Structure formats: C-alpha cells, structure tokens
Amino acid sequence: MEANLLGIYLNDHLAGATAGVDRARHLARSCRGTASAPAVEEIATEIAQDRHSLTDLMEELDVPARRYKVSAGWAAEKVGRLKANGRLVHRSPLSTLIELEMLRVGVSGKLACWQALRRLSDTEGRLDPHRLDDLVRRAHRQLRTLEELHSQQVTTTFRTPELTGSGAPR
Template identity: 60%
Template sequence: MDLLGIYLNDHLAGSTVGTNRARYLARATRGTPTGEVLEPIAREIAQDRRSLLDIMARLGVQARQYKVLAGRTAELAGRLKSNGRLVRRSPLTTVVELEFLRLGVEGKAAGWRTLRPLAETDERLDPRQLDQLLERADRQLRTLEELRFRRSQEVFRGPG
C-alpha cells in the first residue's frame, strides 16, 4: 500500500498541474473555436482530479500536500517559458500547451489502466468508474490531438 500511495500522490501532483494548465489554456483561448472545445475538457480534467482524490480516500491514501504544492509551483513556472514574445501569447504557445495537456491526459489514462486490474480484487475500487474514466481519457486524447494538429498546421503553414 505504501508504493500505491506514492504512485497515487505522484498522479495527484500531475493532476494538479494538468487541471491548472487546462483551466489556464481554456481562459487564454476563450472566444475562439479552440476555447469552445477546451472549456468542457478543462471541467472534465478537474472532475477527474476529484475522482482521483475520492479513490485515494477510499483506499486510505492520504494526499501529500507537499506534492500538490510542488505540482502547482511547477505549473506556474511552466508559464514563464520563453515563447518569443514578451507581452502577449505567441501562436506557438497554444500548440505547446495542447501537447502538454495531451501528455498529461495520457499519464492520467495510464494511472486508470494501472488501477483497473486491482478493481477485480479490491472492493474499494469501482471497475465501472475506472472504465468510465478510461473512456473519458481516450475521448479527451482524441479531441486534444485534433486541436493540437489543427493549431500546429495553422501556425507552421502560415497564411496561404
């Protein structure tokens, strides 16, 4: 259980980063076609984080606040990256952030896939819930990849 606790707390830290980044990106793209698609995904990512906390509670795994704080700090630091612009967002920023979100959702899905076999023998885990979380992660991955690809083509091809 100690190793599972460490594993789940690492996922909680990643989930904190992903939740904050998804909200930030949804706000930054509000009023655009990308923003319209990202807003519900950002809400779902926040819901998935709450699901992780619920699963941890059912398993008796305490959330380690220092890992949550480290996740928040890492996400804020990630906003300071150089994007070739001093004041406003670069067109490249959205591409990179979509890639980052996609990687985060893939990590989240890996966590759900790790827990799913455990649900067969541990009644504290709900196999249906994990199946639903996996299905949602798969849908999020497809949507984020579509957005990322479309935006990258717009940025790198430029005006035709």
C-alpha cells in the same frame, strides 16, 4: 496490495493532476473567443472532475494526500508558464501548441493511472471497476479531442503567409 507504493503512485498522479487542472484552465482562458474554446473548456472541466475522482479514490483506499506533492505540482505548472514563446508582450500561437502537447502528455499519464487502478480492481474490492471503465473511456475521448485541437493548432501556428501576385505577403 503494497499500500505504501500505491500511496506514492497516487500522490504522484495527484501532483500531476493539480498541474493539469491549472494548465487546462489557463489554456481555456487563453482560448476564449476562438473556435476551439468550447472543446478546450470542456476538457478543462473534465480534467478538474478527474482530479476530484482521483482524490475520491484515494480516500476510498485510505491513501492520504501529501500536500507537499500537491504544492510541487502547482508550482511546477506556474514555472512552466515562464518558457520563451517568441513573443515578449502578447501570447504566441506557439504557447497554445505547447500547452496542448502538455495536456496530451498529462491525459496519457492519467489514462495509465486509470488503467492500473482498473487492473487492481480485479482484486481490490474498494475500487469500482465500472467507474474506472468510465474514467478510461473519458480519458481516451479527451486524448482524441486534444489530438484534433493539436492538429488544428499546428496549422495555425506554422502557417505561411499567402503571397500576393507581386510576391509580397498579404
């Protein structure tokens, strides 16, 4: 196994996981009091747990975490919050939609990492295939949940106002 390339690969995923944890927690705070809050909070908790699983796997493989990459992931997530959302003061429904899409991309990347490590577990004794199978299953479940939340948010974000009998929006 090419240890140097694996170290770069896992550190890149650690940077993404760092950004993902912050983004998921931010979205969970933003969704408090909504119907989607429990599902978003569960996803945020699991994403944080998955980041911890990644750091554990890195330790088991003797791959040191590169702090500059972790810091870059953290900073990228903060910069990502500065995007325009069509509102100056209040949170826009578009923000939630975009954040759900960002989490879907991140979870898809995480799934690919778990699948790559699962394949390596066939020849790398330090990797537990059963643990990786569990992580793969969880990532699939997270994607299904995020897809459902995304579908609901599309309707909320782009709904058109109902018209009254006079043709005016309600």
